[in-house]
Amino acid sequence: MDRLTVSIVLYRPDARLLQATLDALGEACREAALTPELFLIDNGGGAAIMASLRWPADWTAHVLTGHGNVGFGCGHNLSLAGEGDIHLILNPDLEMAPDALRAARDFLRGHPECGLVVPAARWDDGRIQYLCKRRPAVFDLFLRGFAPAWLRRRFAARLARYEMQDVIGDAVVWDPPLVSGACMFFRTDVLRRVGGFDPRFFLYFEDFDLSLRVARITRIAYVPAVRVVHHGGHAARKGWHHVRLFMQSAARFYGLHGWTWR
Structure with missing residues (x-):
């Protein structure tokens, strides 16, 4: 597993965060001796900053542009022609620890039954970000994304269960039902076998859908030795356009995988 493909989808990216993502990736690649x-x-919106970005000269880099805003999942699918044994799906606002890539590769080498590694993530203020989830009822999504603080506090135990807070910690957790697409370390053949992301999802829930399809052919593992910092945000805090996209994708996800209201 000595070849690595990395795909980063950009839409109006923050130049500073994107460069920090590339810098951290570079350090992790040096630590793992991977090019x-x-x-x-x-x-969309990334052309102006491309000329200012820096990455090591020995990397093979493809800048894909001109296809329009095809969505998060479809964007990543454009990289499936990559030649890596490992395919890293990476957000442009996420920094890996220097040893994260080496730890993910070593885990995949040691566990051939695993096709997808999920890292331990923290927000930039140090709080744990729970990338693994149990399958949510519609009520869980409402609580987490849109309910007022007093109502979230009332259902704190329920939300903690949804985020798997009872099991996510310092030990490997096998087969989490759903995982976030912010950072995914795939065996490339697994990602290709499922056809990548479902193009029917424009934004949101494409990672949950992919998790369920991947789990049919391989095992997923949360590996706490793989550490990242994610600077991202929540849909409900991004304005009504993102709220609408979130709700549309949620309806598509439940339509495909079954509705659970409470």
Whole structure:
């Protein structure tokens, strides 16, 4: 497992965060002695900053542009032609620890039954970000994304269960039902076998859908030795356009995988 493909989908990216993502990736690649094939997929608004980005000269880099805003999942699917044994799906606002890539590769080498590694993530203020989830009822999504603080406090135990807070910690957790697409370390053949992300999802829930399809052919593992910091935000805090996209994708997800209201 000595070849790495990395795909990063961009839409109006923050230049500072994106460069920090690439810098951290570079350090992790040096630690793991890997030279990546990098795909930067510009879904819009990234052209102005491309010339200012820096990455090591020995990387193979593909900048894909001109295809319009095809969505998060479809954007990543454009990189499936990459030649890596490992395919890293990476957000442009996420920094890996220097040893994260080596730890993920070593885990995949030691566990052939595993096709997808999920890292331990923290927000930039140090709080744990729970990338693994149990399958939510519609009520859980309402609580987590849109309910007022007093109502979230009332159902704190329920939300903690949804985020798997009872099991996520310092030990490997096998087969979490759903995982976030912010950072995914795939065996490339697994990602290709399921056809990548479902193009029917424009934004949100494409990672949950992918999790369920991947789990049918391989095992997923949360590996706390793989550490990252994610600077991202929540849909409900991004304005009504994102709220609408979130709700549309939620309806599609439940339509495909079954509705659970409470």
